[in-house]
Amino acid sequence: MPASKLLGRLGTYLASPVAGETVRAFIPPPLPPEPKLELGGLYEQLERASQNLGRLNGMSKLLPDVRFLLYLYFRKEALVSSQIEGTQSSFTDLLLFENEAAPKVPVEDVEEVSNYVAAMQHGVRRLAEGFPLSLRLIRGCRFRRSTNSQRHF
Numbered sequence: 278m279p280a281s282k283l284l285g286r287l288g289t290y291l292a293s294p295v296a297g298e299t300v301r302a303f304i305p306p307p308l309p310p311e312p313k314l315e316l317g318g319l320y321e322q323l324e325r326a327s328q329n330l331g332r333l334n335g336m337s338k339l340l341p342d343v344r345f346l347l348y349l350y351f352r353k354e355a356l357v358s359s360q361i362e363g364t365q366s367s368f369t370d371l372l373l374f375e376n377e378a379a380p381k382v383p384v385e386d387v388e389e390v391s392n393y394v395a396a397m398q399h400g401v402r403r404l405a406e407g408f409p410l411s412l413r414l415i416r417g418c419r420f421r422r423s424t425n426s427q428r429h430f
């Protein structure tokens with residue numbers, strides 16, 4: 278029998294003595310939730326997202342090589358994600374660094390962005406080889422940038 282019960286809208290914590298220690302277990306509420314979820318506003322957003330994916334798919338057919346789009350996307354995503362963490366690199370700095378020219382910001386910032394790009398490329402390669410999307414794949418993307426890892430799309 279539980280020693281204590283803390284109720285919440287999102288679930289319940291049960292504290293129970295086990296082998297001389299008190300442990301807590303989280304018990305989510307039964308489905309469907311009360312009050313019922315209102316999804317009406319999400320359908321419009323889903324429709325817009327679907328339309329935008331269709332546009333992106335159509336644009337990709339106009340490109341002579343989709344890898345060029347991925348090349349740009351990986352770098353933009355790496356820059357935005359790294360800027361959240363406080364790096365001061367720009368797209369130009371990254372391209373300068375990849376072409377072995379001197380960026381205008383600290384090299385450590387650009388290296389961090391470059392490592393992020395290399396990890397993304399590694400992950401996409403592994404997925405294309407049939408490796409499942411998993412924690413093992415994500416952990417395997419942590420590797421040091423090789424000198425030629427940025428030369429290819």
